[in-house]
Amino acid sequence: QVQLVESGGGLVQAGDSLRLSCAASGRTFRRYAKGWFRQAPGKEREFVAGINWSGGNTYYRDSVKGRFTISRDNAKNTVYLQMNNLKPEDTAVYYCAAQPNSGVLLNSYEYTYWGQGTQVTVSS
Numbered sequence: 132q133v134q135l136v137e138s139g140g141g142l143v144q145a146g147d148s149l150r151l152s153c154a155a156s157g158r159t160f161r162r163y164a165k166g167w168f169r170q171a172p173g174k175e176r177e178f179v180a181g182i183n184w185s186g187g188n189t190y191y192r193d194s195v196k197g198r199f200t201i202s203r204d205n206a207k208n209t210v211y212l213q214m215n216n217l218k219p220e221d222t223a224v225y226y227c228a229a230q231p232n233s234g235v236l237l238n239s240y241e242y243t244y245w246g247q248g249t250q251v252t253v254s255s
Contacts, residue, residue, distance in 0.1 A: 133157045133244040135227050140249030143217055151212040153227030153246055164232040165210040168239055169223035181235040190235045217253045224248040
């Protein structure tokens, strides 16, 4: 089993930055794909960013390209999401996910392990 715990969410103003962290514990193998998803009230969970096991490949949804950066520190079993120039439409609960896989995974159904989520609220 793998446990994922997100942190770093909060209430910020438009244009501000936040960095989310997701620490993994338990059965942590290096070759895990990691991803960040978000879910706003009344909406489906959507993909935000994904990273392969080495950190060499990343993928982002179009609306966050150039503003968000996903990265990972395998020595710390932690994945990060740096979010800059936040917008009100980024408001959501953000979840990290992990799956034993060497590639970048873009779909929620491809992930087995999920964190509990952290709230990000961006005021205008």
